[in-house]
Amino acid sequence: MTHRRPIAWGILGTGMIARKLAAAIAESPSATLAAVGSRNLESARRFAREFGGERAFGSYDEVLRCDAVEAVYIALPNQLHAEWAMRAAALRRHVLCEKPLAVNRIEAERVIAAARSARVFLMEAFMYRCHPQTERLVQVIRDGDIGEVRLIQATFTFKLGPRDDIRLQNAAAGGGIMDVGCYPLSMARLIAGAARGNPFQNPTDITGTAHIGERSRVDELATASAKFPGGCLAALACGIRVASEHTLRIWGSAGHIVVPQPWIPPQKDARILVQREGQSTPTELLVDAPASLYAIEIERVADAIRTGDLEARSPCMSWADTLGNMAGLDAWRAAVGLTFDCERRTGS
Structure with missing residues (x-):
């Protein structure tokens, strides 16, 4: 990664994930x-003071129209992602949008079409995809260290606090599948693709079950089974009202892999444990990163913008990768009977 003139960023939103990127x-x-930018000007001012921001605005639109801004990070509730990504593209701003890029694949297609038309960079922000640990894992799979990949097990759960959290609101396109289920699904697709020499592989079938909260009307705990071309299977789990668990296990015909920290790998000594058939103990692969997790993501985007790329290169999320993941999320939600209010209003 090369360091040249800095990219001038604008951030829409002042919540937890916005703070991480700032x-x-x-x-x-x-x-x-x-x-x-925030709907509350004082909130934007406090945020700017804390993180060295040059300007604070009491609206999102003012950030997009600020001549000093080259790229924007969209850190808004899920149902607002597509709208503001398209608005940003229309004003020729490069876009890093927090996952999920949209509420569903149809919306995601519109966002990508807007970026393509405006000739601006657009990436869905799966930060783990930018970490060298993920690149190393893909290489281990491609090298056939555990033989033919047969089964992938991936879990991302955590326990939200107050019941009024926006991720527990159907109107905000919340729930575990959209908030954290997208991680296990995206990883399974990445691994299934690497096993066949591709950047990703979309499943041919997804089934699932979930606990839908009576008050929240979103999935608070969900599981899915996915089948990929060639017979590889994936068992996925996510939850936002249960104890925290981050796991990734991959079984092959000649061994298995455990990744202890798949979604939030550390900057130093990220571990991949490879247990080959016949070994008494696993081989520990240690991976260091040149910067913290979100800073690596910023660097990837900066490099792409400088070279004129409109989309990211694997294992970061390309447009086709994003569309495949959105289609998988649509299928998972359909399997558990989850529709969002915003989809009912728009018919999308």
């Missing part, structure tokens, strides 16, 4: 925080 911008030599 801290990464402050860390990165490839970025500056030109502006932050």
Whole structure:
């Protein structure tokens, strides 16, 4: 990664995930925080003071129209992602959008079409895809270290606090599948693709079950089974009202792999444990990163913008990869009977 003129960023939103990216911008030599926008001007001002932002606005639109802003990070509730990504593209701003890119595949297609038409960079922000641990894991799979990949097990759960959290609201397209289930699904697709020499592989079938909260009307705990071309299977689980668990296990015809921290790998000594057939103990592969997790993501985006790329390169999320993941999320939600209010209103 090369360090040249910093990219001037605007951030839409001042919540937890916006704070993580703002801290990464402050860390990165490839970025500056030109502006932050919130519906509450004082909230934007506090955020700007804390993270060294140059400007604070009391609306999202003002950030997009600020001449100093080159790229925007969309850290808004899920149901607003597509709208503001398309608005940003229309004003020729490069876009890093927090996952999921949209509420469903139809919306995601519209966002990508807007970015393509405007000739701006667009990436869905799966930060783990930018970490060297993920690149190393893909290489281990491609090298056939555990033979033919047969089964992938991936879990991302955690326990939300107050019941009024926006992720527990159907109107905000919340729930575990959209918030954290997208991680296990995206990883399974990445591994299934690597096993066949591809950047990703879409499942041919997804079934699932979930506990839908009576008050929240979203999935608070969900599981899915996915089948991929060639017979590889995936067992996926996610939850936002249960104890925290981050796991990734991959079984092959000649061994298995455990990744202890698949979604939030550390900067130093990220571990991949490879147990080959006949070994008494696993081989421990240690991976170091050049920066913190979100700072790496910022660097990847900066490099792409400087080289004129409109989309990311694998294992980061390309447009086709995003569309495949959105289709999988649609299928998972359909399997558990989850529809969002915003989909009913728009018919999408």
